[in-house]
Amino acid sequence: MNAAQPVSLTATVSFRLGTIGTLTTNRFTERIETFGLKLKDVGLLHLLQDGGPASQLEVARLLGVAPSLVVAMADRLEVLGAVRRLRDPGDRRRQQLVLTEQGHELLGRCTTAAQELDAELTAELDEPTRQALNAVLGTLAASLGLPH
Amino acid sequence: MNAAQPVSLTATVSFRLGTIGTLTTNRFTERIETFGLKLKDVGLLHLLQDGGPASQLEVARLLGVAPSLVVAMADRLEVLGAVRRLRDPGDRRRQQLVLTEQGHELLGRCTTAAQELDAELTAELDEPTRQALNAVLGTLAASLGLPH
DNA sequence: TATTGTTATACTCTATAACTATA
DNA sequence: TATAGTTATAGAGTATAACAATA
Numbered sequence: 001m002n003a004a005q006p007v008s009l010t011a012t013v014s015f016r017l018g019t020i021g022t023l024t025t026n027r028f029t030e031r032i033e034t035f036g037l038k039l040k041d042v043g044l045l046h047l048l049q050d051g052g053p054a055s056q057l058e059v060a061r062l063l064g065v066a067p068s069l070v071v072a073m074a075d076r077l078e079v080l081g082a083v084r085r086l087r088d089p090g091d092r093r094r095q096q097l098v099l100t101e102q103g104h105e106l107l108g109r110c111t112t113a114a115q116e117l118d119a120e121l122t123a124e125l126d127e128p129t130r131q132a133l134n135a136v137l138g139t140l141a142a143s144l145g146l147p148h
Numbered sequence: 149m150n151a152a153q154p155v156s157l158t159a160t161v162s163f164r165l166g167t168i169g170t171l172t173t174n175r176f177t178e179r180i181e182t183f184g185l186k187l188k189d190v191g192l193l194h195l196l197q198d199g200g201p202a203s204q205l206e207v208a209r210l211l212g213v214a215p216s217l218v219v220a221m222a223d224r225l226e227v228l229g230a231v232r233r234l235r236d237p238g239d240r241r242r243q244q245l246v247l248t249e250q251g252h253e254l255l256g257r258c259t260t261a262a263q264e265l266d267a268e269l270t271a272e273l274d275e276p277t278r279q280a281l282n283a284v285l286g287t288l289a290a291s292l293g294l295p296h
Numbered sequence: 297t298a299t300t301g302t303t304a305t306a307c308t309c310t311a312t313a314a315c316t317a318t319a
Numbered sequence: 320t321a322t323a324g325t326t327a328t329a330g331a332g333t334a335t336a337a338c339a340a341t342a
Contacts, residue, residue, distance in 0.1 A: 009194050009255070010295045012262040013270060013278070014172050016285035019294045021169010024162050038309090046157050057323060066311050071325055093318045093323040107157070114160040122161060124291040125284065130161070133284050136277060137164035143272040146167045147158045186332085205300060214334050219302060241300040241341045 024121060031113040035106060036080055040065065044073050045082060045107040046147070048099040053086070055094045082106050172269060179261040183254060184228055188213065192221050193230060193255040194295070196247040201234070203242045230254050 009015050029039050043063050048054065051062075056074060060067040074097055077083040082103030088094035099107070122130045141148035157163050177187050191211050196202065199210075204222060208215040222245055225231040230251030236242035247255070270278045289296035 007259060007263060009190070009259045009262055010289075011282075011286070012259070012266050013282050013285065014176055014262040014265040016282070016289050016294075016296065017165070017169050017172040017269070018176060019169075020285060020288055020292065021165050021167075021172065023292055023294065024165040024169065028162055028166060040309095042157070055323075067324070068312085068326080069310060072310095091319070091323085095324065111155060111157045111160070114157055114162040115155060117162040118160050121165070121288065121292070124287060129284060132280070134159075134161050134164070136273065136281050137161065137168060138159070139272060140168055140269065141158075141164050144168065144171055144269070146164075146171065148164065188332095203300075215301070216303080216335085217333060220333095239300085239342070243301065 020121075024117070027120075028114060028117055031117065032110055035109060036076075037106070037110070038073070038076070040069070041073050041077060042107070042110050044070070044077065044097075045099065045103055045110070048083065048097055049104065049107055053096040053098045055088070055096060059097060077103065080106070172265070175268075176262060176265055179265065180258055183257060184224075185254070185258070186221070186224070188217070189221050189225055190255070190258050192218070192225065192245075193247065193251055193258070196231065196245055197252065197255055201244040201246045203236070203244060207245060225251065228254070 047062055056070045057067055060070045081100060083097050084100055086096040086098055088096055138148050195210055204218045205215055208218045229248060231245050232248055234244040234246055236244055286296050
């Protein structure tokens with residue numbers, strides 16, 4: 001007993017989540033390039049929609065990225081007209097990032113792109129299976145501290 | 149009709165696969181660093197186990213990476229004693245990469261690491277749910293042309 | 297001349313560190 | 320002196336292009 005039967009690496013949940021996740025990320029990245037967006041820009045847009053205005057440092061902490069990267073993302077999104085920087089009058093060191101109407105629309109297009117990608121990725125699954133998969137992934141995301 | 153109800157980006161399968169996949173990849177990468185391996189080295193080891201000896205250019209094509217990257221991986225794995233380069237006597241341009249006994253053991257340790265990570269990631273799921281998840285991921289991987 | 301592997305170089309993404317303005 | 324944001328610099332990972340050996 002205790003003899004581990006030989007399990008293939010590719011049969012593990014981790015390997016499959018990693019490879020499918022990478023493929024998914026690559027395809028999504030291609031699509032949003034069309035909008036002039038980088039992958040993490042989408043996370044920033046989503047954050048602003050959900051949590052309202054936030055200072056750049058708050059954003060960096062919430063996204064788990066360096067503050068200098070938030071500068072680059074905010075620059076890019078400002079050029080696209082998707083966000084505006086508003087100086088906090090009470091503390092003029094702070095930049096409040098706010099989503100513009102255009103930013104909201106852009107986020108909507110990203111969501112549509114994700115839904116289209118969903119259909120493409122799960123084309124082989126029947127609807128109950130697809131929904132069950134999404135539910136389990138939601139549980140997993142929640143338990144791992146990811147947005148869900 | 150046809151009015152799309154507002155779906156959150158984070159509720160899509162694509163977003164969840166992307167974020168969970170990235171987290172999984174990061175954690176797996178940390179673990180195999182202990183063995184002196186980079187992420188894609190593991191894919192190479194697995195390939196050699198499954199398909200037997202292969203030329204470096206075949207490996208590049210199968211892994212979907214540049215030939216120059218295979219050189220770097222083979223260098224690293226050769227130093228670790230995990231693979232050997234054998235000149236093809238029939239065509240001396242070709243280097244046949246073969247897995248050594250040590251390479252086989254190393255791959256085994258990677259598989260164990262993935263299984264441990266599986267347990268960690270799916271700790272919140274009951275066993276039938278965990279198995280159902282793995283089965284659907286296997287279906288997905290197969291339909292997307294990924295190893296499974 | 298074409299192909300395999302290698303080396304040299306460049307590009308993308310992101311972090312760390314130095315710096316400026318404000319508190 | 321401490322903090323928010325910015326700019327400068329560096330490192331990891333990987334691709335493309337130039338090159339050498341062999342066919």
